[in-house]
Amino acid sequence: MASNSKIDDQDDLKIQEMIAQKKNGRNLSRFTERIIPVLLFLIASVSILTTIGIIYTLLTETIEFFKRVPIADFFTGTILKPLSQNPEFGVLPLINGTIISSVIAMLVAGPIGIMTAVYLSEYASDRIRRTLKPLLEILAGIPTIVYGFFAFTFVTPIIREIFPTVEATNILSPGLVMGVMIIPMIASLSEDAMTSVPNSMREGALALGATKLEVAFRVVIPAALSGIIASFVLGVSRAIGETMIVTIASGSSKNFTFDITQSMQTMTAYIVEVSGGEAPAGSTIYYSLYAVAFTLFIFTLLMNLLARYVSRKFREEY
């Protein structure tokens, strides 16, 4: 403790005095203290401005479009011929293409996603789960353009090998590939919902002699249902908004058909086609891009709100 005597040295450091001297420089820091919250507030508003920007852009140009094409014609029209001499702007072929591709995708991603979730949450050992989950995440990290390439140059030729009547661009192939892309999303969200079901509920059933399968379907899935439904809704939203896979592999025919071997256009693919083409600003076809985009935006927004509503409203209180 002898060393402590150093504190007593009066001629040693006088830290508080030094701090007091530096105090004048702190006017600047007082200014910083006041300006920083304002600056951060402005930064945080960028995300709100983005939303406002999206809605404002889509809405103003969509209103312009509806001045030229009656709103009823747009939403009930089954014919889309934007480039024709007598152009028609019925959005139903695009909505149809969007729904069909999404349904095909969900037919793949739904069952496989939920089976994956059941396996990972109910059957897999910790080690297997820790190996498989990151691998599945890779699937989610592959850029969509790569899936588009895969659908167009690999999956479609295989399908045509088996069913020669399938067209070179068709809705089936991108739908299937989109399904593969969405598997990890549904699997991981559903698994989160299932693993949050408390073990005591499982043990109760297992102790009565139930098999793991019975526990999964009679106990875990019912308890995790809201999370599973939410994952499906988000999967649908993802499929609706997906662009590159359908643009590349489904072509640009604006057929209003239910024949999945044919080329169909989705809302997203239409936006790509029109914006990539020579639509002069101010033309009706230019404005149609915004009307379709607004429709797409509303679709996905409703899906996302629905997913949040479902997972909140029906959250089980364990």
Next chain:
Amino acid sequence: MKYVDAAQVQKKMNGRILKNNILKTLFLAATLFGLVILAILIIRVLLQGASWINLDFLTGKLSTSADRAGIMGAILGTFWLMVVVIPVTLFLGVGTAIYLELYARKGKFQSFVQTNIANLAGVPSIVYGILGMTLFVRALDFGNIVLAGGLTMSLLVLPIIIVAAQEAVRAVPQDLSAASYGMGATKWQTVKNIILPAALPGILTGSILSLSRAIGETAPLVVIGIPALLIPFPGGIMDKFTVLPMQIYYWTLDSSLVAEYANLAAATIIVLLVLLFLLNATAIIIRNKFQKRY
């Protein structure tokens, strides 16, 4: 009379166990299904594209002739895009996260911003493309240059980095900021010297993940309008540009006309996937190195 007939239960039990085992195998198969497709995809791309990757391809200029085409322009375009996206998303993302976690009063505005961010994360990327085209390319009259594309991509990936940075900031123990305040530090001094450094690994991981999303995205750039055959290399953020995914897109589209374009697309996919792999490996290394430090 017994309600449960032991023999009957025993008889059924074998069937139930069998059913359990069969379905367990089915579930495993479903889990592996995605991974098998992933393997097929990667093998297919490698078989098709690997032999096309050589120095000329990596450093050459674009060309309509498949034999002479190179992707240096697209690599540089992706690079310049990152030069815009990294600082913009870090500034906006970390700023928003700090505001929401440390400055905003818990209340309506804060939860409104939070809900808004969640909704933005669900907006299709092509809609961001339309915003970018309308706002940056046309209204601000940037044209289809790197800056316009970079800002569009930044807005697209902003929700990802905000959420990651929020989690990182929230994970910093309150003891640490309390100690700093206890020394007479101001709020900003505490944020700058204590909270941000401690949250940095989490922020960087989130930043890299959002960056890899931006690098792989195609749709917004298609809407902004990227020329299909841009010969000159971009030299800065004010130049016209193309990126790796755009080149994959154009070559895939035209592969029905020129068969070799599919191979070029596959080769470009390999380059893109290697780049993404390196980025994600970096993120994992950062995460593991700094995990649970306090």
Next chain:
Amino acid sequence: MSTLTKPKFDEELTISNDPRNNKDTPKTTVYDTKDLNLWYGDTHALKDINLSIYEKEVTAIIGPSGCGKSTYLKTLNRMVELVPSVRTSGMITYKGKSILDKSFKVEDLRTKVGMVFQKPNPFPKSIYDNIAYGPKIHGIRNKKTLDEIVEKSLRGASIWDEVKDRLKENAYGLSGGQQQRICIARCLAIEPDVILMDEPTSALDPKSTLRVEELIHELKKEYSIIIVTHNMQQAARISDRTAFFLNGEVIEFDETDKIFTTPTDSRTEDYISGRFG
């Protein structure tokens, strides 16, 4: 080790701590608290507190958990304001200046009043940077000055010899007891007048606790120390005065000796004899 488990006082310490030994020089106060009330939302956490803290003494605050002792301590450097929805009334003066006024700069107050926390909380930085943190945020940048401050503070916290060769290493590599002394050194680096200690040894083993207690005894020469503790024996060992808090009120405040031998309030007697809390 028996002193840690049984309320048996170390004769020597008690005598040397006794403020009556230097009763010729009247003690000056650093803090005066008058009619302090504090609410967390609707919870009335501190009720009509009146207390004086004397210079270069160790004042212990004891009481069962939830009695408001930590809240009172955190009011003294206004850290309590980090909790939203806190309201206060009454007055606390620090060296004659009213500190609860909005116009009083908390940063200035906390520069004069250091704090040591319940759990050692060094920053995830090097030992050196931990100690230099305070001087740096207050504008001292000169490398040589900082070096001197770091050495002096570490010596002051009697941990210099243990860490002088590893100043650049992360403070998280130290043991819990060492970390707590680093935190005390960090506090000394801005030479405060007062050190507030919020159960500083509750997370430490008996040996480390003893070292910190010895340190507190040394620090008393230079600093006024206010220590919150749930450990009555500790209060008896190290403090000059003791305040007993119960349900947000000061039940009794007197010289430690008196509190532990002849308390005037029966509730104090019940508490120190272990009948509750």
